[in-house]
Amino acid sequence: MTFQQHTTVLAGDAPGQSTTLYWYTAGPEDAPTKVHLQAAMHADEQPGTMALHHLLPMLRDADAAGRLKARFVVFPSVNPLGLATRVLRRHIGRYDLETGVNFNRRWPDLYPQIAEAIAGKLTDDQRTNLGTIRTAVGTWLDQQRPATAAQRLRLAILKSAHNADIVLDLHCDDESLKHIFTSPDLMPGLQDLADRMQVAATLTAEDSGGGSFDEVLPNLYRKAQRANPGFPIPMGAETATLEYRGQADTHDAMGREDAQGLHDFFAGRGLIDATVPDATPAPGPTPFEATEVLRADRPGLLAYRVGLGDRVKKGDVVADIIAMDGPDAFLGRNPLRAGTDGIILSRASAKYAVVGSSVAKIVGTEILPARAGGYLLED
Structure with missing residues (x-):
């Protein structure tokens, strides 16, 4: 042995x-x-x-x-x-x-x-x-x-x-x-x-x-x-x-x-x-460059409209970001939209997002120009 x-x-x-x-x-x-x-x-x-x-x-x-x-x-x-x-x-x-x-x-x-x-x-x-x-x-x-x-x-x-x-x-x-x-x-x-x-x-x-x-x-x-x-x-x-x-x-x-x-x-x-x-x-495999790392464009509280494994199309709302300051604080919601067609592979467990926070990974099939030849990871 x-x-x-x-x-x-x-x-x-x-x-x-x-x-x-x-x-x-x-x-x-x-x-x-x-x-x-x-x-x-x-x-x-x-x-x-x-x-x-x-x-x-x-x-x-x-x-x-x-x-x-x-x-x-x-x-x-x-x-x-x-x-x-x-x-x-x-x-x-x-x-x-x-x-x-x-x-x-x-x-x-x-x-x-x-x-x-x-x-x-x-x-x-x-x-x-x-x-x-x-x-x-x-x-x-x-x-x-x-x-x-x-x-x-x-x-x-x-x-x-x-x-x-x-x-x-x-x-x-x-x-x-x-x-x-x-x-x-x-x-x-x-x-x-x-x-x-x-x-x-x-x-x-x-x-x-x-x-x-x-x-x-x-x-x-x-x-x-x-x-x-x-x-x-x-x-x-x-x-x-x-x-x-x-x-x-x-x-x-x-x-x-x-x-x-x-x-x-x-x-x-x-x-x-x-x-x-x-x-x-x-x-089967897909290029990592075809996966969108969707990031928050403003700070706020995440309210997801999709779950893991859901399929989305470009322009679909993945989550709303609830405003936490300004004239619409805690009233306004700003939609965050998918930039590609694909499935929701991951989400954020912490629902308070700051600008640039990773909100979701969307696995698509087409290479995204912004991802080609760039830094592909979340951090």
């Missing part, structure tokens, strides 16, 4: 401080496939942790029965630093309070760090080239000397994920249906994951503009391919951000359902020896 708990102690930024990161491994160390799973990088997003709480016993039991065909590395709550950031009875697990940086932004661009190291070493065999790239990345990571606790945490995560074949980062939205963010290069290959999750949408982008964790490895291999067109280089990792509904949806039954979906995805890939039922097809 290979199922094992591990701990990594991260030195803190003040004398006498440290933080413990808990993680698990299961499956043969020499398995041909490595899976890296993590949840709660945004530490105030807990549905993924609940899902991994239910998945871990499944992996433990499959491991004991000799049914694991991959090496699984699981971080059920990957950001213990963010778990500690509570201010005035509110959990602020999305940002590093020291720097203000979102924990899921500004991850490194790896290819420039290893381009020189792989020069002259690529061959006509793609598996060899994949190994060369992974070795170079591992060497670069070993050379890093992080100065802060946040940097030490990022380095520990990258050391685990950099040589994985499947990397799944479990998040959630504010108030939302299930969806996936991934790279267009990886679809339709990850459609089986979308089917097992039963997502409402799979949103794809090569570069969403924020340096998100799920884009680090696809960006590495994509840049390597483009810089070395004469050599076969695979997309060496299937990576995705899995959005498990909204923050309030951290429920035991939902976590069990989500864990079963992950288990069945791995079993369908032959990574767990188990018979699973066929999955119901989910919607």
Whole structure:
């Protein structure tokens, strides 16, 4: 039996401080496939942790029965630093309070760090080239000397994920249906994951503009391919951000359902020896640039006219913004209209909006000119 708990102690930024990161491994160390799973990088997003709480016993039991065909590395709550950031009875697990940086932004661009190291070493065999790239990345990571606790945490995560074949980062939205963010290069290959999750949408982008964790490895291999067109280089990792509904949806039954979906995805890939039922097809991918992030154009109280999953057309009223100042204070309502046709994927749980607040994501099919080539994320 290979199922094992591990701990990594991260030195803190003040004398006498440290933080413990808990993680698990299961499956043969020499398995041909490595899976890296993590949840709660945004530490105030807990549905993924609940899902991994239910998945871990499944992996433990499959491991004991000799049914694991991959090496699984699981971080059920990957950001213990963010778990500690509570201010005035509110959990602020999305940002590093020291720097203000979102924990899921500004991850490194790896290819420039290893381009020189792989020069002259690529061959006509793609598996060899994949190994060369992974070795170079591992060497670069070993050379890093992080100065802060946040940097030490990022380095520990990258050391685990950099040589994985499947990397799944479990998040959630504010108030939302299930969806996936991934790279267009990886679809339709990850459609089986979308089917097992039963997502409402799979949103794809090569570069969403924020340096998100799920884009680090696809960006590495994509840049390597483009810089070395004469050599076969695979997309060496299937990576995705899995959005498990909204923050309030951290429920035991939902976590069990989500864990079963992950288990069945791995079993369908032959990574767990188990018979699973066929999955119901989910919607195919759409470009993230076709999703409108509808924002408040004035401050006020949100009164939604639509629910999650509702289909709207351009010009339909998504919400009224109730005025809270001026001559119409608490009497006037100003409609906020959809800028595209599509489905309502997410809404705001906090109904007091300021100018620029995200009110809804509307998943359409047509690229929006204002979104093309821009910053696609909400923060």
